[in-house]
Amino acid sequence: MQNDSAVTTMRDFHAWFTAYGEAHQSKVRRIPFTELKGWRFERPTGDLVHDSGRFFSVRGLRVHNPTSPVSDWDQPVIDQAEVGLLGILVKKFDGVPHCLMQAKMEPGNCNRIQLSPTVQATRSNYTRVHGGRPVPYLDYFRNASRHRVLADVLQSEQGSWFYRKRNRNIVVETAENVEPLDGFHWLSVGQLHALLASDDLVNMDTRTVMSCLPFARDVSSPALRRPSGDRGSLYPVEGETFLSALARSLDPRHGTMHSFGSVHSWFTNARAEFRGRATPTDLNSLRGWHRTAERISHESGLFFDVMAVDVRTGSREIGGWTQPMIEARGQGVTAFLVQRIDGVLHALVQVKHEPGFMDAVELAPTVQCTPENYTVLPAEAAPPFLHEVLSAPAEAIRFDTVLSEEGGRFFHTRSRYMIVEVPPGRELREPDSFRWLSAHQLSRFVQHSNYLNIQARSLLACLHSLLCQIRGVRT
């Protein structure tokens, strides 16, 4: 394996990860709401809140979105005002940057343990509202200026399920000696990329932090230079292959279909002209939603449920707890259509409103939906490009992995992440709310808040990961 890490081989990683899972058993069980401890339905609102007033609550949202096939609806939403921290600690070994990754149990994970950032903590966690143990490695991020900060930006989470939730995505490189604690492991960026191709392994929080890594903006960045110290491009940009088109797409010196300024103006226009609104309301007052002993569901049986779990584990800050969660009814499809345009790979993004966004619209993947939710609507309500993605021939599918949404809030909620290539030369469709962007244009947006939604950021990380095929890292 040409570029496998000298610190940890992939074989060693898999052995460690499997052994860790076996040694740290846990049990997650659905429970009726009455078995929740410390949580209650507040009167008269019916909002599901924690006795401490912290963590999060489940409230209602009344949505008006004139750009949606259904323009008005009510829904439950998670209200979590505090900014969480998602931090990856980086350190070079033999000149190769490695990330300190954590094998973390989350109750919503269908396979219990996934790979998470060095620190993945809400403010309630790390200020220890629940009286748990201190969060390891936290100080590297809370006092980041003592180290080298590679990325540090607030990013949104799912605007369909969270109300104005944001996390601080931060990557810090240290020169200090760092001892991996039990449950932590060093992996190179190339190894992390390779692991993205495994179903339900690299968790959502890792994916969003990876998308903020600066390497796409400067492929010769010192943080990602090859061990030899070669300052040149890491990737072969010659030739007419898919991968050379992707390598060019990551390099700002290559051309793009639209200038960054014109894309920014298109985005500003969409945000300024958006006429929808989302108004927080009582959970009791939602139209079309009903609460039973065990779940809050929509009368159609679609969308998602609010439910509750009991968790028993030895691998978290405290040994057991109960909590509400959101459980999606169907599996999502999250896809980029990509195409080589003048030899540079472009991805098709859309401006999309989600009711929980702080600011009207963000940039989303070409397709982001749960197909089942459209079964009750007329055929013309189907999301644009969904058919094109699902009917693509095998050779056009460049990435196809089922990945989990955040296991701390979402129960067995997964989406099929796909990158599908449109054959070069086939006519480009670009509806008003869509634009073809290069990877480095996406990476330029991701340096700032409120541009790329979390699904687009996950796919951006997946797009980068395809380059590891060049670099010879295999699982």
Added chain:
Amino acid sequence: MQNDSAVTTMRDFHAWFTAYGEAHQSKVRRIPFTELKGWRFERPTGDLVHDSGRFFSVRGLRVHNPTSPVSDWDQPVIDQAEVGLLGILVKKFDGVPHCLMQAKMEPGNCNRIQLSPTVQATRSNYTRVHGGRPVPYLDYFRNASRHRVLADVLQSEQGSWFYRKRNRNIVVETAENVEPLDGFHWLSVGQLHALLASDDLVNMDTRTVMSCLPFARDVSSPALRRPSGDRGSLYPVEGETFLSALARSLDPRHGTMHSFGSVHSWFTNARAEFRGRATPTDLNSLRGWHRTAERISHESGLFFDVMAVDVRTGSREIGGWTQPMIEARGQGVTAFLVQRIDGVLHALVQVKHEPGFMDAVELAPTVQCTPENYTVLPAEAAPPFLHEVLSAPAEAIRFDTVLSEEGGRFFHTRSRYMIVEVPPGRELREPDSFRWLSAHQLSRFVQHSNYLNIQARSLLACLHSLLCQIRGVRT
């Protein structure tokens, strides 16, 4: 006049502006609230609203800001959810970019008419809720993609007086023939900069749009190239003068005290850690505020009043109207301390919370306050650096002009805008919430929403304007 415009001399501009004011008389009169037409105090909230439900309303805000000398207070606030449009149309004459500027009467202007952008309109204006005339030149901005977009970004307004108000700041360059209508005039960017030194002439909306102009990011930008077509720097960057340090400050090739990444991380940290909140509430429920027939005032006699005016004019879309306004009690001080650091001019900015911001904090000038508001507080509550600014010797004062806040909402509300140089070599203070930034770092932030507050943007335009001294434009 070495660089005066061939299209309009400054002498011609002043003659035109004076004549325009004389030909377009208007009368603004304070009125009791009962004389407002189409506005009423809604029951039971007491909110001051328009019968159409549009324009804006005056509501209440309950504020908690642990970083302020007074941590909790109530206040009225203007609630104007719609995004306004501030657009400057640019066209080159003999290769020199000129801006189409408007002599515009606003009821709050102490001198009635000031210089405003080509288009300065709320959505209610340009969709003609009040049945007025169409907004001239609007199509250049609503269909901007047919032209060359030089800047297009949503920016905040005063977070102390507006709740989450934003405007779209847009600069469009056209190659079409554009006939200036009555009240419009072409001015070069250099002339506009020179006019910034006149009290109460260049209005707030012009200043914020000017701050978004791309010239600071690329002084050899085609839009700002000299008529000769010379691609080199416009400014002498040699020598040890203040102006050469300013010219270097605008050029990203010169060094800065802090890297952009570390400043961005400092800002992200401040935003993530901010613990304050602002909750909309009824105007009737505000503690410490009292309504008389003519005004809503704070019991201390400080801060600002809500009052009402009757406007009679021939120079606006409709001949007359009444409206509520905000009238500040004291004159503000808005200042940058600047210092040459390794030959590059830096300005001292602070992260500041204002209750109406969409997102916790933005970057504000070194000093931004109304000194009278601190007279009732202990001396140690005085804003940092206020004394340094107000006691600066004459030779340290690089800019000192009284400028008006937006005359459509603020009545005779003005601030002294200052740029004060700290002697080179004097020890730099940099408290936790302050950072020294170069002009091009400020210009990089201003390309995106929610970084620079409106006062910092005004001062950034003033800082740029000092370069016109080099270019020989005089009023």
